[in-house]
Amino acid sequence: MENLKRVDLIFGAYTNEKYKVLESSMSKSSEEIINEMIASGLKGRGGAGFLTGMKWKFTAAEKDPVKYVVCNADEGEPGTFKDREILTVVPRKVFSGMAICGKAIGAKKGYMYLRGEYRYMLPDLMKELEIYHEHARRFGHDFTIEIRMGSGAYICGEESALFESIEGKRGEPRNKPPYPTVAGLFSKPTVINNVETFVNAVMIMKYGANEFKKLGTSDSRGSKMFSVSGDTPKAGIHELELGMSLADFVNEFGDGDTKAVQVGGASGFCVPRKRFNDTIIGFEGVPTGGSMMLFNSSRSMYNVLHNYLDFFEEESCGQCTPCRIGCQQLLKGIVAVKKGEKPSSYLDQLLKLSDTMKITAKCGLGQSVANSFASIVENFKEEMIY
Amino acid sequence: MADTVKIHIDGIPVEVIKGTSILDAAKTVNVKIPTLCHHEDLCVAGNCRVCVVEVEGRKNLVASCAAPVEEGMMIKTTTAKVRRARTDLISLLVSEHNTQCTTCYRSTNCELQALASEYNVDSERYLSVLKPNLQIDKSSYSIEKDDSKCVRCQRCVRTCAELQHVNAIDVAHKGRDMKISTFMDLPMNDVVCVNCGQCVTHCPTGALTERRYYHEIWEAIGDPDKHVVINTAPSVRVALGEMLGYPVGTRVTGKMVNALKKIGFDSVLDTDFTADLTIMEEGHEFLQRVTKALKYGEKVALPMITSCSPGWVKFIEHMYPEHLDHLSTCKSPQQMFGSLVKTFYAEKIGVDPSKIVSVAAMPCAAKKFEANRPEMKSSGYQDVDAGLTTREIGHMIKQSGLDFVNLPDMDYDSYMGESSGAAVIFGATGGVMEAALRTVYEVVTGREVPFKNLAITPVRGLEGIKEAAVKLENVLPAFDFLEGVEVKVAIAHGLRNARTIMDQIKAGTSPYHFIEVMACPGGCIGGGGQPIPTTDEIRKKRIAAIYAEDEGMPVRKSHEVPEIKMIYEQFLHEPLGHKSHELLHTHYIKRKRY
Numbered sequence: 001m002e003n004l005k006r007v008d009l010i011f012g013a014y015t016n017e018k019y020k021v022l023e024s025s026m027s028k029s030s031e032e033i034i035n036e037m038i039a040s041g042l043k044g045r046g047g048a049g050f051l052t053g054m055k056w057k058f059t060a061a062e063k064d065p066v067k068y069v070v071c072n073a074d075e076g077e078p079g080t081f082k083d084r085e086i087l088t089v090v091p092r093k094v095f096s097g098m099a100i101c102g103k104a105i106g107a108k109k110g111y112m113y114l115r116g117e118y119r120y121m122l123p124d125l126m127k128e129l130e131i132y133h134e135h136a137r138r139f140g141h142d143f144t145i146e147i148r149m150g151s152g153a154y155i156c157g158e159e160s161a162l163f164e165s166i167e168g169k170r171g172e173p174r175n176k177p178p179y180p181t182v183a184g185l186f187s188k189p190t191v192i193n194n195v196e197t198f199v200n201a202v203m204i205m206k207y208g209a210n211e212f213k214k215l216g217t218s219d220s221r222g223s224k225m226f227s228v229s230g231d232t233p234k235a236g237i238h239e240l241e242l243g244m245s246l247a248d249f250v251n252e253f254g255d256g257d258t259k260a261v262q263v264g265g266a267s268g269f270c271v272p273r274k275r276f277n278d279t280i281i282g283f284e285g286v287p288t289g290g291s292m293m294l295f296n297s298s299r300s301m302y303n304v305l306h307n308y309l310d311f312f313e314e315e316s317c318g319q320c321t322p323c324r325i326g327c328q329q330l331l332k333g334i335v336a337v338k339k340g341e342k343p344s345s346y347l348d349q350l351l352k353l354s355d356t357m358k359i360t361a362k363c364g365l366g367q368s369v370a371n372s373f374a375s376i377v378e379n380f381k382e383e384m385i386y
Numbered sequence: 387m388a389d390t391v392k393i394h395i396d397g398i399p400v401e402v403i404k405g406t407s408i409l410d411a412a413k414t415v416n417v418k419i420p421t422l423c424h425h426e427d428l429c430v431a432g433n434c435r436v437c438v439v440e441v442e443g444r445k446n447l448v449a450s451c452a453a454p455v456e457e458g459m460m461i462k463t464t465t466a467k468v469r470r471a472r473t474d475l476i477s478l479l480v481s482e483h484n485t486q487c488t489t490c491y492r493s494t495n496c497e498l499q500a501l502a503s504e505y506n507v508d509s510e511r512y513l514s515v516l517k518p519n520l521q522i523d524k525s526s527y528s529i530e531k532d533d534s535k536c537v538r539c540q541r542c543v544r545t546c547a548e549l550q551h552v553n554a555i556d557v558a559h560k561g562r563d564m565k566i567s568t569f570m571d572l573p574m575n576d577v578v579c580v581n582c583g584q585c586v587t588h589c590p591t592g593a594l595t596e597r598r599y600y601h602e603i604w605e606a607i608g609d610p611d612k613h614v615v616i617n618t619a620p621s622v623r624v625a626l627g628e629m630l631g632y633p634v635g636t637r638v639t640g641k642m643v644n645a646l647k648k649i650g651f652d653s654v655l656d657t658d659f660t661a662d663l664t665i666m667e668e669g670h671e672f673l674q675r676v677t678k679a680l681k682y683g684e685k686v687a688l689p690m691i692t693s694c695s696p697g698w699v700k701f702i703e704h705m706y707p708e709h710l711d712h713l714s715t716c717k718s719p720q721q722m723f724g725s726l727v728k729t730f731y732a733e734k735i736g737v738d739p740s741k742i743v744s745v746a747a748m749p750c751a752a753k754k755f756e757a758n759r760p761e762m763k764s765s766g767y768q769d770v771d772a773g774l775t776t777r778e779i780g781h782m783i784k785q786s787g788l789d790f791v792n793l794p795d796m797d798y799d800s801y802m803g804e805s806s807g808a809a810v811i812f813g814a815t816g817g818v819m820e821a822a823l824r825t826v827y828e829v830v831t832g833r834e835v836p837f838k839n840l841a842i843t844p845v846r847g848l849e850g851i852k853e854a855a856v857k858l859e860n861v862l863p864a865f866d867f868l869e870g871v872e873v874k875v876a877i878a879h880g881l882r883n884a885r886t887i888m889d890q891i892k893a894g895t896s897p898y899h900f901i902e903v904m905a906c907p908g909g910c911i912g913g914g915g916q917p918i919p920t921t922d923e924i925r926k927k928r929i930a931a932i933y934a935e936d937e938g939m940p941v942r943k944s945h946e947v948p949e950i951k952m953i954y955e956q957f958l959h960e961p962l963g964h965k966s967h968e969l970l971h972t973h974y975i976k977r978k979r980y
Contacts, residue, residue: 314562318557320432360449
């Protein structure tokens with residue numbers, strides 16, 4: 001695997017002294033932390049890829065005395081399971097990252113929104129949280145963390161729906177603007193980051209932005225946790241340097257018969273074999289929150305798409321027209337074409353519909369249904385029809 | 387001076403205050419952007435997406451209702467991209483909709499129908515995703531809920547939560563199953579719904595409608611054995627015209643009376659008569675409570691609160707059951723009318739009360755529930771057989787084929803057709819209070835209220851909670867204990883404001899003696915049975931018509947109406963007397979929150 005570089009930042013060994021990195025970060029000023037983060041070029045690991053340092057900077061600049069740090073641990077994207085591993089193996093790094101962010105933006109309170117299905121982790125996380133609070137008190141960092149449970153709705157991984165959920169309301173995305181940096185949780189300036197992003201922040205504090213920048217490409221700094229699944233002999237979590245080609249990835253993880261890779265989960269893109277060579281995994285190419293699903297020639301891409309649409313049709317919050325009805329139409333439409341109840345040209349109309357969804361839906365869920373829909377229908381049209 | 391932002395909309399330069407939505411900015415230059423989930427009474431939702439526009443430099447379209455303007459924005463509202471998207475979105479809504487428009491009560495007054503027609507969408511464009519086997523919830527006396535016609539705009543949910551603080555309906559489930567539902571999906575008559583009907587007037591389609599009773603009334607009219615009597619509420623006469631070709635704020639009292647007679651009602655009477663009667667009873671009840679409290683130091687519930695609005699009555703029964711003693715025991719004018727029609731009126735005209743069908747034309751949905759309250763049988767029969775909304779009356783007139791606009795004016799029949807200007811203003815928020823003050827002040831002091839032309843302006847207008855104080859000086863000897871007392875009153879309209887008032891009472895901090903509460907924003911003129919749409923602009927015009935009607939009345943005070951004097955002389959004998967208690971007063975029920 002000469003073209004793939006494995007990395008061991010995220011799970012890298014703890015120091016012997018608990019919360020050492022956090023403690024040493026306390027001597028830094030807010031500005032120093034933020035500048036280091038910006039210099040590192042770290043982009044959010046949830047998939048959207050906003051510059052983490054900038055997010056922190058915007059929130060720090062807000063005048064409101066009450067601010068929040070929120071860790072998005074709702075990991076609900078189909079095919080993503082790296083946060084589960086991170087929270088199991090290195091929860092200390094996650095809490096440290098949140099606390100460093102708290103110091104940087106001037107927040108006193110952090111929330112972790114934990115996926116409903118991860119409730120089993122709660123006892124261990126609470127134990128670690130107790131240790132965290134002890135240490136934070138010891139070196140005088142006034143920042144407490146609370147864990148809130150999700151209840152199984154995919155949409156609550158969308159940041160504003162997640163805020164609504166923590167606030168005790170129905171998990172529905174909000175209109176943006178205002179953005180979370182201005183009015184997030186409880187309408188206060190809020191930094192919300194993915195689990196992995198907070199761990200990366202700790203690593204940047206530990207090793208410095210320059211070390212971090214040595215990994216990856218100019219558009220995609222650092223390494224990334226990948227959740228590899230599907231037709232692969234090496235299913236599991238792998239930390240890899242960003243910027244590799246999909247061909248290299250498939251060489252390492254494929255079973256020799258890979259016909260397509262779904263990059264970024266159900267809301268991501270399906271890349272067919274003919275595009276493996278010119279597809280870069282990273283923000284300059286196809287970004288991913290970590291999910292890499294490999295499909296070999298035994299798989300029906302119609303079934304794959306059907307499965308995704310089934311998922312979206314159910315997991316849309318239902319408030320906005322394009323997402324609620326659009327998802328139903330796409331699913332019903334491909335079934336009708338498959339059964340011959342609609343002509344194959346109906347697929348073109350559905351593609352136009354998916355484009356409408358992309359440009360009119362209220363949040364990322366509805367906007368991204370078109371990603372998998374268009375990339376699967378366009379690349380595997382014959383499988384949709386016959 | 388607030389900060390302003392300069393933008394261009396369809397090439398037109400626009401300067402608006404920072405924070406203005408693109409939609410509102412467009413309105414200032416007469417650029418019309420279609421909307422569906424947007425309603426000016428409510429907070430922004432941004433969920434139908436029909437109002438999308440193109441903003442230069444952005445890949446995605448922007449929901450103009452939810453997006454604030456930003457400096458230098460170049461906005462285009464009618465590009466091919468925008469049109470394509472809107473057509474797609476409307477087509478999607480149609481694909482989820484029960485499109486049996488030909489038989490829909492809201493046909494020609496439906497916002498989805500109008501959009502689909504305007505954009506000429508192809509109903510075959512997408513497969514139908516209308517859920518099969520949806521049942522219409524007809525459990526409530528007042529409101530019908532038909533999920534097959536719901537567009538999920540959540541206007542009803544926002545209305546119930548924001549305007550009314552009732553929260554009887556909310557969003558349930560997600561994705562394809564997302565729908566508007568009640569607590570535990572219980573039938574509408576089993577939940578805290580107060581039947582105000584504000585959800586109905588805010589619904590863009592036929593998903594929420596009032597339960598209609600006019601078919602039965604047509605049948606009764608056609609039955610020669612029945613004597614069908616209708617009384618019309620003050621707010622109907624200032625809004626009915628909207629359904630029949632008149633501009634908002636037109637008074638059509640005389641034409642309405644004529645039309646109802648032509649339709650075949652045996653007698654067309656005026657609810658205003660019992661509004662005046664309400665003032666007599668409620669005014670004296672207030673004086674009685676004040677006398678007990680101030681003269682004899684007895685413990686009585688003060689402030690006293692009006693009980694004319696059945697939505698409000700059910701609200702307090704659910705939300706503040708421990709404070710029901712603050713409610714006046716007076717029935718609403720509709721119910722007073724009902725019990726008198728089948729007693730006093732029947733006696734006067736010599737008709738067997740069992741043959742009388744008593745109908746009330748009301749601006750209200752809750753009146754239907756009120757008519758069916760089990761205790762409302764003081765005449766020995768169901769006092770009011772049916773409450774019809776202004777909309778139902780409009781439909782009946784249309785169905786009758788009458789040339790409404792060219793009908794000559796006619797006067798109400800008798801008995802119970804006479805009234806004062808004080809009764810007309812019951813229709814506007816503050817009106818009951820004003821009417822009561824005109825009478826009570828005069829009873830206590832022997833003089834008219836000290837306001838020019840009897841217009842007690844502090845209690846008028848659309849402010850959520852209004853306050854006024856009237857000082858009693860040089861009182862008549864019988865009321866010497868009130869000398870120098872400043873009577874403090876408050877008026878709340880919209881149940882959100884009623885909650886504020888009630889929370890003060892609950893906390894023991896209410897500074898008032900007398901409070902008027904109307905369930906609907908603006909009072910009855912903005913009621914749940916009024917023509918759709920209703921907005922503040924429309925409310926103001928209807929209110930102006932109400933006060934104009936008052937000023938044109940020869941009698942302006944309830945206690946001076948000849949028929950009112952007559953009914954006390956011949957039948958009731960005295961306010962709060964034995965007969966009044968039997969026929970005109972009621973009791974309330976402690977209800978649960980669920």
